Amino acid sequence: MDLNEYQEAIVKFDMNGDIRNIDKIDFAFLDKVLGLSGESGEVADKVKKIIRDQEGRIRKEDKLALSKELGDVLWYVATTARYLGLSLTDVAGTNLSKLESRLERGKISGQVIIDENFDCRRSSESPS
Template identity: 40%
Template structure:
C-alpha cells in the first residue's frame, strides 16, 4: 500500500479533539502508549519463544497501531507521511553511509600540484626532550623537514595530546580536507585569494583545531575509542554545524565518524610506540602506522 494512501485512510478514523485541547496531544500520547504495548509484545515473544505464531501476530498488530498514531501525528502537524519517510532516509544515509568513492569531490583538484594535499605521503612523529626545561615534545617531519612547531601536551595531564596532528592528517586522508594539514605541509591554496582566506586561513584552522580538542575531550570519556566504533549523533551534528560554511560541509556525518576513528586508531598506536612513521593515502582514505 502507498504510504500516503495509508495516511489518508488512517486519518478518516481520527477523532476530533476536545475543545481547547491541543490536537496533537491524543495521537502523541497514543503513540507513547502503543510503543509500550509493542515492548510488552516483544517481552511475551522472549518469554514464549519466537516460534509462537500468536506472538508474531501480536507484534504485527502493535506495529500497526504504532503506524496509525504516527500517521495521525504527522497529519496533526501538517506533514505527509511520505515526506517524513523520505527525509528520514536522507538522515539515516547521512549518518550511517559514507560518501561513495564515485561521488567524492577532490577539493583541490583544480589547483597547482604544489597547492594540493599529497595523495600519498610518509611522515614521522618522534619524541624529543626539549632543551632548557626537559619537557617531552612531539616533532612531526615530512621528508626530513619539520612540519609546524614541536608540541607538548599543553596540559596538567600527561595525555599524549602532543600527537594530535595525527587527527588533522586523518581528516586529510578520509575527508580530503584539513586546513591544518595544508599549513603543516605548505599546501595552502594561495593562487586563489578567496579560497586561501576562507578555506585555508586562520579561521578555518582555528575551527579544525577546535574540533580536534572537542573530540579529544569526548574520546577521553570513551576510552579513546578503543572499544567504541560509533559516536553520538548529536555530537557529530555539533562538528557539522561548526563546518557548515566550509567546503567540507558537503560530506556526510558518516564520513566524519570514519575520519575520527581512523585518527584515533593511529593515535593509540603512536601513543603506545612513543611515535612512529605514518603512511598517508588519500586515494584509499587510510593512515598506516609503523614503528
Template identity: 40%
Template sequence: MKISTENINFDHYQQESKKTAIYPKDIGLYYVVMGLCGEAGEIANKTKKLARDHGGVLTEDMRNSIIHEAQDCLWYLAQLCTELNYPLALAAEENLKKLADRQARGVLGGSGDAR
C-alpha cells in the same frame, strides 16, 4: 476503500487513516502522542512477555500480535504527522536521506541526533 499492497503509499495511508481519526481535535497533538507511546508500550510489553513466558521463541501468534501493535503505531504516527501538518511520505523520505548520509559518513552507529 480499496486496499492492496500495490496501491498503498505513505500519502494514501495518511489520507485514508485520517478518515478513521476520531478524537477531540483541540487536544489532537497530545492524544496522538500519548496513543503512539501506548502502542509502542504494547510492543514492549509483548516482547517482554515473549522473553519471560516463551523463552524468547517467537511463535507465529506472538509475531502476529506484535505486528498488530506495529500497525497501531503506524496509525498513530500518521495522525501525528497530520497534527503537525507534515506529510508522512516526507517523514519517510527525509529519514532515508538522513540514514544514507550517516551511512556515507560511517556514523550509523553511535548516538546523538545531530551525528
C-alpha cells in the same frame, strides 16, 4: 497502498476530525503523541513477554499480535504527521536521508548480540 494513501484513508478513524498543519500543541495533538508512546510501549511489552515466557522464541501468533500493535503505532505516526502537515512519504524520505548521512559518516555501527545470559556485545567483538 502507498504511505500517503494510507495516511488519507485513516482520517475517518480520528474522532477529532481532519486536523492538518497545526501551529500550537492542543489536546488532540497531545492525545496522538501520548497514544504513539502507549502503543510503542505495547510493542515493547509483547517483546518482553516473548523473551521472559518463551525464551525469545517468536511464534506465528506473536508475529500476528506484533503486527496488530505495529499497525496501531503506524496509525499514530501517520495521524501525528498529518496534524503537523507532514506526509508519511516526506517523513520516510527525511528519515532515509538522515540514515544515509549517518552511514556515510560512520555513525551507524555493528549489530549488538545478546547471549542467553543477556550479556551484550557488538558483533565485531569477540565473546568474553
